Amino acid sequence: MIEKLTANELTALLNELPGWKTDDSATSIHRSFKFADFNEAFGFMTRVAIKAQEMDHHPEWSNVYNKVEITLSTHEAKGLTSRDAKLARFIDSITKTSADA
Numbered sequence: 001m002i003e004k005l006t007a008n009e010l011t012a013l014l015n016e017l018p019g020w021k022t023d024d025s026a027t028s029i030h031r032s033f034k035f036a037d038f039n040e041a042f043g044f045m046t047r048v049a050i051k052a053q054e055m056d057h058h059p060e061w062s063n064v065y066n067k068v069e070i071t072l073s074t075h076e077a078k079g080l081t082s083r084d085a086k087l088a089r090f091i092d093s094i095t096k097t098s099a100d101a
């Protein structure tokens, strides 16, 4: 069973990835993205989907035209783990800051 991030690890992660915020119970992180149009949003989602499938770690997300909402959590651990950190880092690495909603 994968371990949850410690409080210190979570604080460090949020400092490293300032676009992401935790929910009140600190069991997930969330970020909103806004793209030029649906084509860009769906292209982004496709890249995230391929990575998620490779990692066997999947986002909760929604898309409305050019907006994408992503929540990351590790169901198996009922909280945040290094898998969420890795996927969030990947997502940020393929996203320009202008995609912040």
Ligand code: H2B
Pocket (backbone or CB within 6 Å): 056, 057, 058, 059, 073, 074, 075, 076, 077
């Ligand atoms: N994604 C997320 N976010 N959390 C999980 O615990 C998880 C997953 N578990 N994707 C994986 C799939 C598991 O169900 C399969 C069987 O490996």
